[in-house]
Amino acid sequence: MTTAVLFLTFLVLLLMNVPIAITLGLASLAALLAENIDPIIVPMNVYAATSKFVLLAIPFFILGGNVMEKVGISGKLIVLAEKFVGHMKGGMAIVCVLVATFFAAISGSGPATVAALGMIIIPAMVKTGYSKDFSSALMASSGAIGVIIPPSITFVVYGSIAGVSIGTLFIGGIIPGILMALGLVTVALLAGRKLDIVTMPKSSWKERMVAFKDAIWGLMMPVIILGGIYGGIFTPTEAAAVSAVYGLFVGLFIYKSINLKDLYKLLVDSTAQTSVVMLITATASLFAWVITVSGIGEAISSMFINVTGGNVIIFFIIVNIILLIAGAFLDSTSALFIFTPLFLPVAIALGVNLVHLGVVMIVNLAIGLITPPVGVNLYVACGIGDINLHKISVAVVPLVVTALLVLLLVTYVPGVSMFLTGFMG
Template sequence: MVSLILFGVFFLLLFLNIPIGLSLGISSVAALLYEKLPLSMIPSNLYSSTGKFVLLAIPFFILGGNVMEKSGISSRLINFCRTLVGHKKSGMAMVCVIVSCFFAAISGSGPATVAALGMIIIPAMTRVGYDKASSAALMSTAGAIGIIIPPSITFVIYGSITGKSVGALFASGILPGLLMGFSLILAMQFVSRDRPLELLPKASWPERWKNFKEAFWGLMMPVIILGGIYGGIFTPTEAAAVSAVYGLIVGLFIYRTLRWKDLLPLLRDSVSQTAVVMFIVGTASLFAWVLTVTGIAASASNALVEICGGNKYIFLLIVNVILLIAGCFIDANSAMYIIVPILYPVATALGIDGVHLGCIMVMNLAIGLVTPPVGVNLYVGCGISNINLKQISKAVLPFVGASILALLLTTYIPFFAMGIPSLLG
């Protein structure tokens, strides 16, 4: 009965369009009242879940991403990639995906990647002959790579729940993110196979060098972050702080696109975004705690073991189905707290590496960013391309299919997720 109350109230509130953070908190309180558990546990639970050192990376990564976004790095990255591949067939589609991978390593956010790049890339793609809906759909799906390519806030949250190394989780997302990007380029080539596309003139080497120099400081940000983590210079949390300081230096003193008077609004936006994320982290962890203390998580884990019969391949298939459905309704950070307590113990018992499971979960939830009705990236793509949700939802289907293919390869060929972490030790 408690599970019916917990999930029933949660989905009812979601249906009534109540923000997900409030839905998680209210449904948790309802379950606690039904079980007659002390509400005095709520403050300590909220504090313990949000007071973790590893979560301090979240506000710093958000600030660093916002700084680099407002420093004009997006246009510089686009111009540099355009000079490299813009003259090729499907060149602008390649530019869209390649720049998304670069920017993902700066912002760590799917919607931020779509918003920062889409205003420039979508019109550029339509000018050379791509359909507007397909262009917006590709941009929205490529933007989802933002939570796979490190640094990723979603990986930080998974690491805080499971205790897995955030550095190893970051490394696990590199190859799957690139694989997903490659699959999107192939899908766009298939979708646009009959369209007459205009080829851009091939850039000269001096022009490429000029654009490389302009984009250099933005390209260095992921190098500094990941190089520092894997070189043992600083922890992921310290890397986040370094990224924020580096972004400020680049924006204020190198690109000079940021002014001192811009800092207060920038900090205000970053604080607001951090507050939203941390509120969801707090209420989602409370929801997860209720799942645990009421025995729902253990019962669900046991049921999963019985269904898959100890076969890890069937279990991984069930994981993908559950997460793809969950991604249609709830955001990635909330899904982590709700689903990890159920799936992680089963995966461990079946011999599945927790880093591999984390990568699979993040890929699934990245796809959830472009699946209706709560595909956040789709709404951002609609807003910047002036098309409706129905048009973009239809156009995104080939890219969702390509992303699922990349997901299945990562799921059943562990090398894609575990190759680089194993290499780094």
């Protein structure tokens, strides 16, 4: 009865296009009432889910990313990349992926990366000879690297649910993020071979050094964050706070592009973005709790163990299929809260490393950002590139295929995500 009420309410509200946070909350409440559980448990559960110390990293990373976007670091990174690879055929496509990867390490968010860079990069790619459809699709796909490359807000969420070291998760995402970037660059260069691509004049080393000097403050942010974490200087949560303070220092005293009025707006915008994430966290955790206490989670986990027969390969096939489908409809935070508690006991029973599982899940959900009908990055790129969803959905197909190949490599070659973690103390 509880299972039927929970999932039926969830599906009906989802089909009615009710916001996902409200959908999860109402479905959970309906299931609690059907089970005759006192609704007083709702505020208690919500408080427990959102009062975790590790989740403080989310607002700080969001603020740090917003500050660096405000000071114009995205433009400085684009200029830097142009100076080094702009003269190559397909150079602007390489710039798109390179800058998205660097900016991802600052913002930690896929949609934020697309929004910050797309206004400049999409028109620049079109000007060099790429179609508007492909340019927008490449920008959306490059932005998806934002949830894989550290520091990633999505890894913070997974780590808080699974009880896994966020620092280890961050380092586990480095190689998969780089592989994703290389795959997208390869597709873009192959696509550009049949086009009359305009190249930029080759820059001198003096010009490159000037661009590097101008962008160095932005490039230093991920170095400080990750270096501090892996050097044992501070925790990921403290690193997030440091990133926010560093961003404010750069904006106020180095570039001097932020005043008190800008600071107020940055704080308001960051609070609003954090509120969205935390509301989803609250209702998704309640949904996951209902699944657990009603016995649904245990039944599903037992079914997984029986179906897999102790075979890790089959387990990951199921994980990938479920998350690729879920990622096309759910945001990353909701998907993690719903499916992590289901996969975790099975993974532990099969001896799967939880860092490896986390990286596999995050790569799946990154692909979800560029798959319709609810690929958030696609919608952001559509708005910037002024094209419809159908056109970008067609153009993104070869990029999605490339991302799927990277997913297979990450899934079945654990060393891809685990290799660098071996160097941590």
